[in-house]
Amino acid sequence: MAEVLLIKPSTGWYDSIKSHLDLPLGILSAATLIDQEYDVKFIDQQLEQNWKEKVKKELDQNPILVAVSAMTGGQILKALETAEFIRQESKDTKIVWGGPHPTIMPLQTIKDQRADIVVQGEGEETFYDLAKALEKDKPLKEVTGIWYKENGNVRFTGQRHYGDPDKFPMLPFHLVNIKDYMPSYFGLKTINLESSRGCPFRCTFCKNTVKETDYRRWRAWSPKTTIDYMRYVRDEFGVELVHFQDENFFVNLKRAKDIMEGIKTELNDMHWIVNGIRIDTIDLVNEDYLKLLVESNCLQIKIGVESGSQKILDLIKKDINIDQVYRANRKLAKFDTSPLYNFMCGFPYETKEDLQATINMMFKLKKDNPKAQTSAVNMYTPYPGTELYDDVLKMGFKEPKTLEGWGNHSFESVEPMWLPKEHQKLVKSTFFLSLFLTGYESSYASSPIFLAAKKMYEPIAKFRMKNMFFKAMIEPKLSEMVLKNYQ
C-alpha cells in the first residue's frame, strides 16, 4: 500500500497557555477518504519533540506526498519549517498544503518554492483525487480544486463544490492516540467534533465570507450521523463531553432540535458544548427550545457578540442589535447553561467610546446573568478576501508579500496601523487585561502557570478594565518575557 504522510504544524503562542491539544480535525478530516486506500501516517509537531527524526524515517518509505495544514498566523511558520526540511531531505517528494490559509491565499502559497500543490477548501474528495492522480501518474489538471505548478506556470483546476458530509466515512481516529486529545472540560473527558460546516451570514471580518471560497454554503451532518458519532466516541474512547467546533450549529433549527432530542433520549449520560450560535438565534427560539438545550446536557454555548457598540456591529455587518444581546442574555439566565460571549476589539473606525461600550457590555452581561462568561477581547486581525480587509488596506495596512509575512500575521504581532496610535495602546491593553477575566477555569483546559497568574492578577485586571485605567501598564511586557521563556 502506498504511503501518505500528514504533518500538523504547531500553532505557536496558543500552545503556551493551553494544557491540552485540540484534535486535529482539519487534517484528519482531509484524510478520511484516502485512509480507505493508503497507508496514512500522521505526525503532530506539538506532540513530537523529535518530529524531524520521525519525518526522516517516513521519507525513507517514499510517500507519494507529504501534506501540511495551516491557519493564517504562526502555524504557517511551522509549516514552512517542515516543508523546508522535507525539501532538504528528499527534494522530489511532493509537498501539499491545505487548510484555511492556503484556501484563502492559494496563489501566494503555490508560488512559494516550498509548496508543490495547494488543496483549496474542503479536503476530503480533492485530497483523495490528488493522491490517486499522483500515485497513477495521471495529469493534475483532472483534479478539481487544486493549484499546482507546471513548467514554471501556476495552474488552477477550478473550484470544487463541497460534498455532502453525511457521505464521508468516519474520521480516521486510528491515526492518533486519542488520549492525547481528550482534555478535561467541566471535569469531563472531552473531544472536539463537528456537526456542520460553513455559515451563511455576512460578517465582514470572517473567513467564511471570503469571496473565492464556498464557505458560506452551510452544510451539515444529519441528526442520525451526529448521534452515531457521539455514541461511537463514548463507547470507544470513554468520551463524556463533545465540543462541537461548528461555526454555526443552529442554521437549521429543526436539525439542531432533532440532535438535542437524540442526545436526551439516547445518550443522556453525555454532555456537549458548542462554538457557533448567534445571539439572534437565542432571541428567536422559544423557551421550550432552550429547555430542550439544557435537558440534552448542553453545558456551554459560545456566542459571537464581538462589540458593545452598535456602530461597530453595523460596520462589521453582524446583523444583530444591542437590545437583542441583553434580551437573549436575560432569557438564557433562566436556564442552567453557561453562555460564553465572544468579543473583539481594534476594528477600523473604532473609538475609545466604542471600546468602553464593549467593556461595559461585558460587565453588564455577567451582572444580568451570573452564569455568563466572556472571552478574551481578541484583537481584530485582517484576513484577505474579506470586505473589511479592503478598508484596512486603504487605511495603511501593509499586506504581507510572502508566506513568512503571513506567518507573522497574528494578533501577537500585527500592528493595527488602521487605528490611531493612542487607540492602538487601548486595544492592546484591553486584550491583555481581558485574558484574566475569561471563564477559562471551567471551560478551557489552560496551563497551570496561566491559571495561577490569572488568579493573582484578576482583581487588578478587573479594576483596570472597568475603569479603562491603562496608565503605567508594564504587565504586558512582563508577561511577554515570561511567555518567551516558557515556550
Ligand code: B12
Ligand atoms: C479549533 C480551532 C483553533 C485551535 C486549533 C486549530 C488547529 N488548526 O489546530 C486554536 C485554539 C489553536 C485556534 C487558534 C486560532 N484560530 Co482557530 N479555529 C478553530 C476552529 C474553531 C475549529 C478548527 C477545526 O477543527 N475545523 C474543522 C476542520 C474540519 O475544518 P478545516 O480546518 O478548515 O479543515 C478542512 C479544510 O480546510 C481542509 N484541510 C485542512 N487541513 C488540511 C490539510 C491538507 C493537507 C488538506 C489537503 C486539506 C486540509 O480539509 C478539511 C476538511 O474539509 C475554527 C473554526 C472552524 N469551525 O473551522 C477556527 C479557525 C480555524 N481559527 C481561526 C482563527 C482566526 C484563529 C486565531 C487567529 C484566533 C485568534 N484571534 O487568536 C488563532 C490562530 C493561532 C495561530 N497562531 O495560528 C479562523 C482561521 C482564519 C484563517 N485565516 O486562517 C477560523 C476558521 C475561525 C474563523 N471563522 O475565523 N483555532
Ligand code: SF4
Ligand atoms: S455569524 Fe460567525 S461564522 Fe457566521 S459569518 Fe458571522 S462571524 Fe462568521
